[in-house]
Amino acid sequence: MIQIDQVSHQIGGTPILHDISTTLPKGRLTALIGPNGAGKSTLLRLIGRLEPLQAGRITVAGHDVATTPTDRLARVMAILGQQTAIASRLRLSELVAFGRWPHHKGRPGPADRARVTQALEAFALAPLAHRFLDEVSGGQAQRAHIAMAFAQDTDWLLLDEPLNNLDMAHARALMSRLRALVDHAGRSVAMVVHEINYAAAWADHVIAMKDGRVIAEGPAAEVLTEALLSDLYDAPIRVGQHLGRPLVLHHV
Amino acid sequence: MRLLPALSSALLALMLASLTVGAAQVDLRAVFRDPQAMLVLLESRLPRTLAVALTGAALSVAGVLIQALVRNRFVGPDTSGTAEGAALGLLAITILWPSSPLWLRMIAASLSAMVTTALFLAVIRRLPVREVMLVPIAGLVLSGVLGSVVTFVGWQTDLMQYVGTWLMSGEFSGVISGRYELLWIAALAAGLAWFSADRFAILGLGDQVATGLGLSTAAVMRLGLAVVSMVTAMVVTTVGMIPFVGLVVPNLVARVMGDNLRASLPVVGLAGAVLVLACDLLGRLVIRPYEIPAGVILGVLGAVLFLVLLHRRPAHG
Known part of the structure; x- marks a missing residue:
């Protein structure tokens, strides 16, 4: 389990995260969703100790990321930041x-x-x-x-927008690979996803963020509703069903 | 892996040639019968040959390290303020304590080189990442500013002759037994870097990847800084700065072998030794029995090689 307690963060004086407390369940595929600038990547980077923690506390499988030696953490979690x-x-x-x-x-x-x-x-x-x-x-x-x-x-795999640059076939193959990692190898995955239907189709747990706050979290079917998504993205969004999972019709 | 034996044989051949080329005639087959020839060989030719090879190897490895530290291919120990920093340290200790022992001068030069190189690292941290060419320009500007400080102080204190031997002319004609041994320390420092080759290679992948793999980037930066500064300080003091080696050799080797430093650092060292030795030999031959400094030859050859590299660089810099 990843435990996040009262984490706040600023970059250059601008607040990015406001007092965030949440958990990422073990043995699940968790998707972080939300509009641009919601603070998803910042939160993931703080968990992966790519940025120093300014306020609050984060533990990954019981290891405090602020105090555990970085090489010890590298055997608990792997993080992939956005490519530069x-x-x-x-x-x-x-x-x-x-x-x-x-x-x-x-x-x-x-x-x-x-x-x-x-x-x-x-x-x-x-x-x-x-x-x-x-x-x-x-x-x-x-x-x-x-x-x-x-x-x-590692037990935890953290990915910041891993689908960037991938074509449809490779994106789907990656999601199914991650699913297998969770289902068969007992690993836990957390990822920032931009294309919401990948979260709808593959994620167990969804954390929706907006303006540096968590506004909803829970199983994919409970979070990905018309009311919630329309509010999250400030635009009317319809949600359909496909093979028993939500299908977000954001492009029409 | 065929590069390693090829370069080793080339280095061996050049070293043998270097032992026979010079103002005095030395017949290698006769040295055991001819005490005069033996004297020339042991006191002058062998030290010079070793000095050239050690300098080339150490500077090239230092070039790889500084390029990994700044994550930019277009810098070397001669364009990152390091050599000027070493000269500044030497100048300071010469003025403050003219009779200071050699080891103290070395420490002063190394520490001062470390400070100016750290300054360079601090400056480029503030540059936008995507502007690849700003990093070498910042290095050139910093080197220029530090160089003019050295020149000004040298001029005021009537020490320009020293400054000239440190920074202007990298050449080996003054090398005799007893006056080059510091270069072994430079080569040793460069050799020690090989044990951390993986760490430098990971550092070159960027802070994000390095942190993700659990590397303590600050510690690796400090180690690289220390090695680059020591190597440069030793070279500046004993033979004067040799331009372009630390810039061109790492680029040429990376083009062929890539940046898996554990495999490529020995090749880089050998290639650097071969290049500088070839230039020194050429300098001894073109107007014999007089000499052109190896630094001058390298200045010309290195500039041409650098232009070729710039012109053919891969898409991602």
């Missing part, structure tokens, strides 16, 4: 292999190599494994970064 252009020229296989670094600290064993191969295959990167990061497309680089987080093999 990097100058590094690594082969995709080398990048994914760094996902094992928190475990072996420079001395990879056979188990580490097997895990890397598995991650490369899981994200259809095996044919690209020897290509350099600056020689593949944005979507392929994105998949390599996800594969690295996947190879880190």
Whole structure:
């Protein structure tokens, strides 16, 4: 379980998060949704200790992120931030292999190599494994970064808009891979999603945020309602049904 | 992995050639019978050859490290205020304590280089990430400002001759046994960096990824800063700054091998040694028995190589 207690955050004097207290359940796929600037990414980055905590307390599986050594946390949770252009020229296989670094600290064993191969295959990167990061497309680089987080093999996987740059087929494959991770391997996943129907179709738990506050949280079917979404996005939104799950008709 | 044996043989061949080239004729086959030849070999040729190779290797590795620290390919220890910082430290200790022992001068040069390089890192942290070319420009400006401070102080205190040997002309003709051994420390520092190669490679992936993998970025930054500053300070004091090596060699090797530093750092070191040794040999040959400083040759060759690299850089900088 990830426990968030009274977390507030400012960036350059502008308040981004207001006194947030919530929990992300263990063994579930949790989606953070909300309009641009709601504070979803900031909250995820605070959980993943990519930003220092200013006020409040966050624990991940009992580890206080402010006080637990960062290399210890790297074996509890893997976080993938939003991609920035990097100058590094690594082969995709080398990048994914760094996902094992928190475990072996420079001395990879056979188990580490097997895990890397598995991650490369899981994200259809095996044919690209020897290509350099600056020689593949944005979507392929994105998949390599996800594969690295996947190879880190932690109880918690935190992803900030992982569907960016991915085409439909790879986006769906990623969601189904994450679903399998939760259902069969007992892992917990938290992700910021922009396209709300991915949350509607795959998430167990949804946290809706607006203006730095949590305005609703609960099972996907309870949160993704016409009234709530229309209020969340300040626009009339219809919600239909498809195969027993909500289908948000936001594009028509 | 064929690069490693190829470069090793090239270095060995160049080192042998370097032992035979110079104002005095030395026949390598006759050294055991000819005490004069032995003297030249042990007191001058061998120290010079080693000094050149150590300098090239250490500066190239320092180049990789500074590029990982600033996450930009277009900087080197000669364009990040490091060399000027070392000269500033040397100048200060020369003025304040003219008879100070050598080790103290080394420490002063290293610490001062560390301060100015840290200043460079602090400056570029405030630059927008996407402006790739602002980082080298900031480095050049900082180097220029620090260099003019060094020149001003050197001029006022009548120490311009020293300043010239530190910053203007990187050359090896003055190297004799007993006056180059500090370069072993530089090479040792660069060698130690290999044990943290993975950490520097992860640092190069950005703060976000590095933190996610549980790397303490501040500690790695400090280590890199220390190695780059020490290497540069030793080189500046013993032979003077050699331009372009720390910039060009890391780029050339990365183009072929990528940035898996654990595999590429030994190649970078060897390639740097080969490049500087080739330039030093060339400098000894073109107007023999006189010499052109290796730094001058590298200035020309390095500038050309750099322009080629700039022109053919990959899409993501």
